[in-house]
Amino acid sequence: MSASSNPEVSDAIEGTRSPIVARRRVRRATTGQIAVAVVTLLVGLVVCIPVITVFLMSLRTGLPGRSGPLTIENFQEVFLDPFTYQVLLNTALFALGTIVVTLLFAVPIVWLLTRTDLPYRKTIYVLMTAGILIPTFLRTIAWILLLSPKIGLINQLIMELLGLENPPFSLYNIPGMAFVQGISLVPAAFFMLSAAYSAMDPSLEEAAYASGVSKLRTFLKINLPITVPAIAAVMIYLLMTAFSVFEAPAILGLPADIYVLSSVIYFAITPQVGLPDYGLAGAYGLIMLVTGVAASVLYFRIVRESRKYVVVTGRGYRPKRIELGRYRYLAVAFILLYFAFEIFMPFAVLVWASLLPYLQVPSMAALSKVTLAAYQSIPEYAGLRPFMNTFILIGLAPAVAIAVSIAISWIVVRTRYRIRGLLDGLAFLPHAVPHILFAVALSYLALVYRTALPIYGTIFIIVFAHAISFISYGTRVMNSAMIQIDPELEEAGRACGASTPRVVGRITIPLVAAAVFNGWLWIALLSYREVTMALVLYSPGSEVISTLIWKMWTSAYVSQVSALGVVMILIVLVLVLVLRTVFVRAQMGTPMQG
Numbered sequence: 001m002s003a004s005s006n007p008e009v010s011d012a013i014e015g016t017r018s019p020i021v022a023r024r025r026v027r028r029a030t031t032g033q034i035a036v037a038v039v040t041l042l043v044g045l046v047v048c049i050p051v052i053t054v055f056l057m058s059l060r061t062g063l064p065g066r067s068g069p070l071t072i073e074n075f076q077e078v079f080l081d082p083f084t085y086q087v088l089l090n091t092a093l094f095a096l097g098t099i100v101v102t103l104l105f106a107v108p109i110v111w112l113l114t115r116t117d118l119p120y121r122k123t124i125y126v127l128m129t130a131g132i133l134i135p136t137f138l139r140t141i142a143w144i145l146l147l148s149p150k151i152g153l154i155n156q157l158i159m160e161l162l163g164l165e166n167p168p169f170s171l172y173n174i175p176g177m178a179f180v181q182g183i184s185l186v187p188a189a190f191f192m193l194s195a196a197y198s199a200m201d202p203s204l205e206e207a208a209y210a211s212g213v214s215k216l217r218t219f220l221k222i223n224l225p226i227t228v229p230a231i232a233a234v235m236i237y238l239l240m241t242a243f244s245v246f247e248a249p250a251i252l253g254l255p256a257d258i259y260v261l262s263s264v265i266y267f268a269i270t271p272q273v274g275l276p277d278y279g280l281a282g283a284y285g286l287i288m289l290v291t292g293v294a295a296s297v298l299y300f301r302i303v304r305e306s307r308k309y310v311v312v313t314g315r316g317y318r319p320k321r322i323e324l325g326r327y328r329y330l331a332v333a334f335i336l337l338y339f340a341f342e343i344f345m346p347f348a349v350l351v352w353a354s355l356l357p358y359l360q361v362p363s364m365a366a367l368s369k370v371t372l373a374a375y376q377s378i379p380e381y382a383g384l385r386p387f388m389n390t391f392i393l394i395g396l397a398p399a400v401a402i403a404v405s406i407a408i409s410w411i412v413v414r415t416r417y418r419i420r421g422l423l424d425g426l427a428f429l430p431h432a433v434p435h436i437l438f439a440v441a442l443s444y445l446a447l448v449y450r451t452a453l454p455i456y457g458t459i460f461i462i463v464f465a466h467a468i469s470f471i472s473y474g475t476r477v478m479n480s481a482m483i484q485i486d487p488e489l490e491e492a493g494r495a496c497g498a499s500t501p502r503v504v505g506r507i508t509i510p511l512v513a514a515a516v517f518n519g520w521l522w523i524a525l526l527s528y529r530e531v532t533m534a535l536v537l538y539s540p541g542s543e544v545i546s547t548l549i550w551k552m553w554t555s556a557y558v559s560q561v562s563a564l565g566v567v568m569i570l571i572v573l574v575l576v577l578v579l580r581t582v583f584v585r586a587q588m589g590t591p592m593q594g
Contacts, residue, residue: 024158025479026546036415039407039421046468050441052347054289055281057444060086064278064447074283084258086288091260093174094181094249096107099235101182105338106189107231112331114194124335128187129442131342131570135529135546136184137247138565143180144251145353145562147171153349156361172256181248183341185238189203195572236299241300244434246532252504257426261288264434266536269440278444285437296432334420347569349393352438367406374563381560382548389459392526392546397466397525398474404467405474410504412475431472439536465533470523477522481515517583521576528572 059070078084112118113125146154149171155167170176246262253263261284268281324331355361355370405427411417412424430438442465446456455461462510485508493503509516531546547570553561 021088024123033417036411036417036419038425039411040419040426043404043408043423043426043471044555045189047426047471049437049445050468051289051429051433053441053445054282054285054437055571057278058286059279061279064444074279075481077280078283084284086260087261087264087284090174090253090258091243094177094260095239097178098176098182098185098242099238102181102185102189102238103231103235106193106234109186109335109338110190110193112335114323116324116331117328118324118331118335119328127343128190131184131187131339132525133529133576134184134246134343134346134569135531136181136245137251137531137546137550138252138350138568139184139342139346140180140248140550141561143171143176145349145359145558146345147176151359151558153352153359153361160361170403171252173252174260175246177252177258180252181242181245182493186342188241190235192237193230219348222297233299240295240299240432243288243291243295244436246436246535259589262434262532265436265440266532268444269536272523278440281440285434285440288292288434289437292432296428298506302342305404307361333565347566349567350565351561352562353558354566357559359506361556374559375567377560378567381552381557382545382564385526385541385543386543387401387547389542390546391516393399393457393463393466393534393544394524394528396460396463397470397527398520400463401470401474401523402478402520404471405478405519406504406509408471408475409478409482410508413479414487420559424479427475428472430469431545433469435465435469435530436532436536439465439533457541459542459544462544463536464541465537466523466527470526470534473523473526474519477515477519481512485511517579521568521579525553525572525576528568 027573058074059072061068061071061073109124109128113121129172144152146152148169149155149172150172152167154170155169158164158168159166171180219280220509242454246266249258249260250263250266253259257353259267265284267290268284269276269278271277310517352362355372356366357369357371357373360366407429408423412427414422442461443456446453446461450456455464455483489507490503493507494500498506529546531550534542534547536551543551545564549561549564549568
């Protein structure tokens with residue numbers, strides 16, 4: 001008789017095992033709690049310390065490491081200066097203008113692609129994604145080459161054709177700044193709104209059409225009101241972004257002496273004359289920080305109220321596309337107009353300017369002067385270091401951000417620890433804190449503790465800044481992916497004796513590999529096109545392609561800037577195509593594990 005068939009023997013064996021199993025479970029639970037606490041503490045430190053630093057900076061004067069006692073002198077200087085209120089007004093007008101421009105294009109395009117029989121839908125989606133590849137500062141430079149009162153090609157062409165003495169257009173004003181920035185934010189708003197419009201019940205529209213209401217009136221009276229929460233959430237997101245962006249307001253605002261909060265902070269720590277004023281930057285930064293946090297609270301409140309606008313039900317729901325009829329060509333023309341503003345015109349003018357010794361209106365005489373000299377001389381005026389630093393940045397920053405995001409998301413989604421809500425909130429906080437504030441705070445800390453942590457002036461402080469700032473993007477992607485994975489798969493791994501890290505590494509991560517890759521690629525693109533943090537943390541040894549272009553633009557090297565801009569766009573395009581191809585092939589070639 002075997003031991004397993006004898007009840008007394010089985011009970012005896014089980015009795016000896018139970019205390020061992022119980023101790024193992026207690027030990028695992030304790031280890032898990034410690035691990036969660038450690039992760040929460042580390043995330044809290046790297047996210048909260050820069051925020052606290054901004055507050056402390058605002059209460060000190062002098063250079064980092066040589067500051068005096070705490071004081072409110074910086075706030076007195078800020079709030080007693082009429083210039084501050086002009087800056088706040090400029091920032092508010094710029095933000096509102098940006099929101100208007102973005103929604104003016106994004107809402108109709110989303111409705112056309114998700115609710116109608118618009119042709120060339122796949123091509124439009126591809127172009128919408130491709131627009132993300134052109135950095136905002138490059139697009140701003142391109143629009144200056146098109147609409148500058150002095151050198152703008154469109155202004156020159158119109159003046160020649162109509163015999164005008166003065167240029168008809170200028171971007172060096174708040175509407176011009178809002179136009180350029182608003183156009184660049186359309187892809188983000190488009191993808192945020194797509195889900196809401198795709199899920200809309202068409203029976204509401206059909207009832208309006210049956211009553212004789214026109215398509216335009218139906219769109220204004222039914223589609224827009226129903227999607228109020230989604231549009232409001234996008235507006236808050238755009239408001240947070242517009243309050244913190246730097247590139248377009250700096251490039252277009254400085255020639256006209258138009259300052260917003262981000263540009264005032266930047267020029268406070270990188271003055272053209274004198275020493276950096278971190279205290280003043282901290283005081284202005286605190287205004288921006290409070291605005292960002294308040295906007296985040298409003299965003300979450302709007303999302304919670306979205307249940308009042310449920311339009312997809314389980315009864316009679318059937319998606320159906322609206323026929324555009326004779327308006328089809330008008331819709332295509334509208335979308336082509338947007339892509340002309342977003343991609344075709346900026347890229348075309350950069351290519352044209354890069355082929356000429358100086359900018360001039362297209363003509364046969366100009367074609368005779370076309371040359372590749374600006375491309376051939378890139379090794380001379382750029383060198384190898386900016387390219388090496390750029391590849392280090394887009395390789396390390398997303399890798400660190402995604403690794404941290406996986407740990408955070410696993411704790412938030414898979415565990416039931418009470419602290420997981422706090423951890424998720426800490427991970428989202430970088431989205432509410434403008435990137436320029438993170439960079440300023442890290443610059444201040446790196447200077448104060450430069451002896452203990454010598455990363456100031458290196459590419460690694462920029463990598464660290466990007467990794468922290470983009471954790472919120474990584475966790476949103478990983479949260480959505482892990483929610484879709486049945487926890488029983490991980491439980492099966494633990495039943496076989498595998499530890500939690502081994503289960504996550506061998507089961508969870510392979511199952512969410514697509515999300516890991518997409519998150520890594522998206523953060524890499526954000527790091528590649530982002531110039532604000534790199535500029536604030538810039539030093540001769542940490543130069544990347546974006547800061548090199550920025551510095552050369554301020555020195556009026558138009559042909560060289562255009563050539564580097566074209567190369568920058570082509571590099572990221574090739575990189576995305578190659579990485580996606582490799583990932584797809586790797587996924588197809590991965591055998592199923594038994």
